[in-house]
Amino acid sequence: MSAGIETVALAALLTGVVMAAGHPLAAKAAVSLADCARQPFLRSLGQPPIDRSMSREFAQFWDELEPVVTCNWTTMVKRLIIAGKGISFFSKIAFIEELRRGDVVWRPFDIAELNALQVGILLPSHRALPHVAQTFVARWFVNSSNWKPWPRPCEPQPATSSLNDLRRGFPGAWRNVLGGEGGIRTRGGD
Incomplete structure (x- = not known):
């Protein structure tokens, strides 16, 4: 970390695979990109949820992915996932209520470097x-x-x-x- 910058808090807010509760992939502990490639994909916006520099494997997968729906309205993507129309990639924070109700299931990727990512709050030490x-x-x-x-x-x-x-x-x-x-x-x- 640069001098004068402090990490106030760190958390693992991993991006993973979100699917309907009854989806076949829900039985897996972790999901591979090969598993995801065989499923209808619901894309929220056009940008990848994980930066290219974090995983070349994921970046290549994202570039080759052909979604069945691309939508900039997260609520619509949530409704489609709950209805069993496909899977998508989000952190758990985007689906807190749906996970609590049991409408959806979240699973991590089986890629170690993606499961090590953390987000944090950084602050200049004088503030x-x-x-x-x-x-x-x-x-x-x-x-x-x-x-x-x-x-x-x-x-x-x-x-x-x-x-x-x-x-x-x-x-x-x-x-x-x-x-x-x-x-x-x-x-x-x-």
Whole structure:
């Protein structure tokens, strides 16, 4: 990481294969690109969900893929997936409610480099974390199985939005979400 930039939070928000709950691929623990090539594909927009630099194998697959539908409206793609009209590639975050209801199933790819990808919140070390980013971290990262908390217990902290307080542990209200445990994993580990 560049000097003066800190990683506030990291999470594995993997892109995987989304399909109707009764789809034959739902029985697999991980899905190969060869499996996907034999299925009707529903494309959301024209850009690949995974950058070319992350996987040459995926980039080649994406270039050769012929979708049965290309749509820029995610709600329509969701409806088509639920109706069993095909599969698509998304992260779980795009289908939170549908996954909870059991309408769809999400499976990872069987490509190791794709399953190692993480997203994060980066911040110049001289800046405070904006309130909206604090809220996002508290609601998504902390309440998600994707969250990898800093392994030390939180110390009681006054509620504040400064990054220095976040590095020491969650401010008061956030500690309640974690039952007094957790923290933000930063580049320096402090």
